[in-house]
Amino acid sequence: MKKDNELMFAPPIWTNAVGNYSDFVLSSKIKLTRNLQQFKFPDRATPSEKTKIFNFIAERFQYPTFLLDKLSPLDRERLVERHIAGPEFLKNMEGKGLGLWDKESFSVVINDEDHIKIQHIISGLNLGLAYKEINKVDNFIADLLPYSFSSQFGYLTASPTNIGTALRASICLHLPGLVHSEKLRKVLDKLSQLGFAVKTGCGGGLKTEGNFFEISNLATLGRKEEEIIESLEKTALEVIEYEKEARGILFKTARLQVEDKIWRAYGILKNANLLSLEEFVNLSSAVRLGIAMKILKDVDLKTINELLLCVKPAHIKTISGDTNSSTELDNRRAMYVKKILNKGC
DSSP: OOOTTTTTOSOOGGGSOOSTTTTTEEEEEEEEEEOBTTSOOGGGSOHHHHHHHHHHHHHHOSSOEEEGGGSOHHHHHHHHHTTSSOGGGGSSOTTOEEEEETTTTEEEEESSSSSEEEEEEEESSOHHHHHHHHHHHHHHHHHHSOBOEETTTEEOOSSGGGTBTOEEEEEEEEOHHHHHTTOHHHHHHHHHHTTEEEEESOSTTOOSOTTEEEEEEOOOTTSOHHHHHHHHHHHHHHHHHHHHHHHHHHHHHHHHHHHHHHHHHHHHHHHOSOOOHHHHHHHHHHHHHHHHTTSOOSSOHHHHHHHHHHTSHHHHHHHHOOOSOHHHHHHHHHHHHHHHHHTOO
């Protein structure tokens, strides 16, 4: 295990912007929920029983694992900021743990709502590849640990909504064209009718949206994994086409205003002395659009992706020292962004 101040410090590999449609899609994610046969679900287990479950898994696991309560507070906050675990995971830490490997494209969370949650995140749009790779890991773990499985219902989980394949697939999309052309509601209504869940932002403890939207499957029971993935990816491609059209109309009807907004956003990020997280996210959305439309050429998507992660509070505190002052945190964020953007790509 790395030292606390090194853990989860370098940007994860899924921020590299090399995936398909990376100018529209930040990431594709697959989660698999699994439970073990001979143990109670974590929400019914005592702290000592959860510790026993963790040790049982860790002793048989082939990947490095560590207990949550052994991490520093900043490390635990960065788990949330890096899309590895949700805020609820940080509560009641007894027996909870995780494993990370392959530059954080893979993670395993132990003793959250269920015994095991395997997650794989990759750059851009490619749920098929993400599933192929996580399926290998799942099969490998299944040979080491006795999964709780029903021939009638599939994988048994703490939440009835996960029973069946226990697979959650999601895609994080950047949709500024649809937002500004006021066509987003129509698209979101269609997605809801098709049975997909849509939420603003893309997790990671980010309360501001930045024109990001996460689309995911709702049903897991009675559908094959490949069917879920194919349906979601096909739908994402349709949304991308709507976004392309909206961007085209936006630039055709208001090009000067859009370009002005992009250049102003880029100028503020390169020169500001104070930046709140919300301000950075909203300004970086305009910069991301400028990169995708080839208006900005001295910054790339990889840099913006990495900044979107590294400017979050726990990351900035790790980089430049802990502080309880919001003004000082905003100043450190601005200085960090200024340093990265002014050195060039």
